[in-house]
Amino acid sequence: xxxxxxxxxxxxxxxxxxxxxxxxxxxxxxxxxxxxxxxxxxxxxxxxxxxxxxxxxxxxxxxxxxxxxxxxxxxxxxxxxxxxxxxx
Numbered sequence: 001x002x003x004x005x006x007x008x009x010x011x012x013x014x015x016x017x018x019x020x021x022x023x024x025x026x027x028x029x030x031x032x033x034x035x036x037x038x039x040x041x042x043x044x045x046x047x048x049x050x051x052x053x054x055x056x057x058x059x060x061x062x063x064x065x066x067x068x069x070x071x072x073x074x075x076x077x078x079x080x081x082x083x084x085x086x087x088x
Contacts, residue, residue, distance in 0.1 A: 002027030002050075023047045028076055032069050040072030046079045 001007065002025040010019035012035070023029060026048025033041040042065075074085035 001029050005029070026050055030073055032065060037069040038066045040068040042069050042072045044073050044076070044079060046076060050076075 005023065005025040005027065008021045010021075013019060023045070027046075027050045029045040029047065031043050031045070072087065074087065078085045
């Protein structure tokens, strides 16, 4: 996440519930589903035109996420080129 951005937490959502967040800073935002992170249930949002140092060679999340979650993040370059990347 961009340094100036605030983190968010949707908490657990039940069927038919929703959550929204507004990104005020441009950059790369990684998110994941806590109960399903071991299955690679993750997402990456690229807002605006992040500066190269924000995402160059960024292939996964940093921190204590399981290996499956880190490998599931699409590459920023693919998102910038294709607009959307979906994986099954």
